[in-house]
Amino acid sequence: MVHIGKVNLGQRLAHPRQLWQSSHALVAIPLVLIVAIILADLRSPESVHLGPLLVVAPAITASFGGYRLTGLIGALAVGAQVLLAVLQGGVDTTNHISQIIALTILSVFAVIVCLVRDRRTAELAQVRSVSEAAQRALLRPLPDRLGPLHIASSYLAAEKEACIGGDLYAVARTGDRTRVIVGDVRGKGLAAIGEAATLLGSFQEAAHHHPTLPALAEALDRSVCRYLTGFPQSDEEAQEHFITALLLEIPDHSPVSQVVHCGHPPPFLIRHDQVTPVTSPCPAPPLGMSGLGPETYDTHTFSFHAGDTLLLYTDGVVEARDSSKAFYPLQERVAEWTQNSPRTLVQCVEKDLLAHADGALSDDAAILAIQRTPVPHTRLHATPLVHSADLDDPTG
CATH class of the missing domain: 3.60.40.10 (PPM-type phosphatase domain)
Known part of the structure; x- marks a missing residue:
């Protein structure tokens, strides 16, 4: 019984580390996308605007990261949009201003979704913990x-x-x-x-x-x-x-x-x-x-x-x-x-x-x-x- 307890404890301790390691590796995806979109937009004709695609970065991050990581990637995406605006005629154009505002709103929305999801995940984890304790107390080893x-x-x-x-x-x-x-x-x-x-x-x-x-x-x-x-x-x-x-x-x-x-x-x-x-x-x-x-x-x-x-x-x-x-x-x-x-x-x-x-x-x-x-x-x-x-x- 002691051995089983040690195994369960080790698995619980290893689970957060595995999640962190997987998120740490996946964060390269939105970063690569931001760099790729910037380079593609700079090489595209003036009539083609790829900056709005930057919203993909925070959206992807929200699928595997927490609200802090999602907010960071969203800020980087907004910063990349501002950089594109500076390099392509200034930030004061109507097109660039609308793109920056839209990207900021969508990034904030992605952070809010992460907050709600993380809160519900924590509540579900607590309910599961109580349920497991009650069930194990009923069917004792x-x-x-x-x-x-x-x-x-x-x-x-x-x-x-x-x-x-x-x-x-x-x-x-x-x-x-x-x-x-x-x-x-x-x-x-x-x-x-x-x-x-x-x-x-x-x-x-x-x-x-x-x-x-x-x-x-x-x-x-x-x-x-x-x-x-x-x-x-x-x-x-x-x-x-x-x-x-x-x-x-x-x-x-x-x-x-x-x-x-x-x-x-x-x-x-x-x-x-x-x-x-x-x-x-x-x-x-x-x-x-x-x-x-x-x-x-x-x-x-x-x-x-x-x-x-x-x-x-x-x-x-x-x-x-x-x-x-x-x-x-x-x-x-x-x-x-x-x-x-x-x-x-x-x-x-x-x-x-x-x-x-x-x-x-x-x-x-x-x-x-x-x-x-x-x-x-x-x-x-x-x-x-x-x-x-x-x-x-x-x-x-």
Whole structure:
């Protein structure tokens, strides 16, 4: 996480330098144009006046420079127009005076446009900064290690300038087990963040108070239902709002893990170069559809041994289409990367997915890889609490 922060900080610091360097190089264009127009006008017949073309210089500068640079180039253009007037019969002629006044007005107008644009750019940058902070606070980064688990995740938002949308994931450490949720709100982008925030907040609290996954699923369903009742009755889509989710419980000292499917795509279990979907014979409806009780949520058990990897994902991954409208073959592609670490696996899927969709996803996509490592033997009276040393120990 520290490495990612350093990279982002370096990119932010390098961005202004790159902009300055590019503007510094582009400023040669209006300067060359001013010199070229002066020389062309001096060599042209007296009946041909090329001085009005000097307005091109501040106009071009406004496309890449700030108001100060635009004002400077505009002043140079006006000065060049005055020079032409002096060399071609004096500044007091009506033609030259009108050209100087017109060029001055247009240069001032270009500076005003730059001022308005820069102000709006600054306001937009501030709004984006606040939006990114809020979204990152909602979807907090997952730890690289949690108990015996290695974790890696990725989020690809469908909407431009958004960090997250309607997809979600979170982990909770309760005693000697880890609980995981992956969900997908109906819809995409910023409009789905409210429902995602509700479910994430409920999970972070309820995961520590319910002994079983069915009870946890029922509590989350109640929270989503309460949230959805706040929609106006006139909203025709209110009854169509729901969240598909997958709940996972991985104990530290047992290879038997549990999963509850709530209308969500099954995860893939990677073991010995084999990729197998972890399906449930009786999947439950998505959260928020009917407030069903705990007896509706059936728990499916499966073995999750040391060295195994689970790949969890949302609909945006498997429903991504290429130019021929073919869906992304996730299971087939993952079979090529079974020996990779969780971080490398997620990066491979992310890169390949974007290439498959030509860089433009139609829906938000979340990817989560979890690998189990061996748990060291502990004394019987040892407490199951997680200490900071456990998180830092690379041996698990």
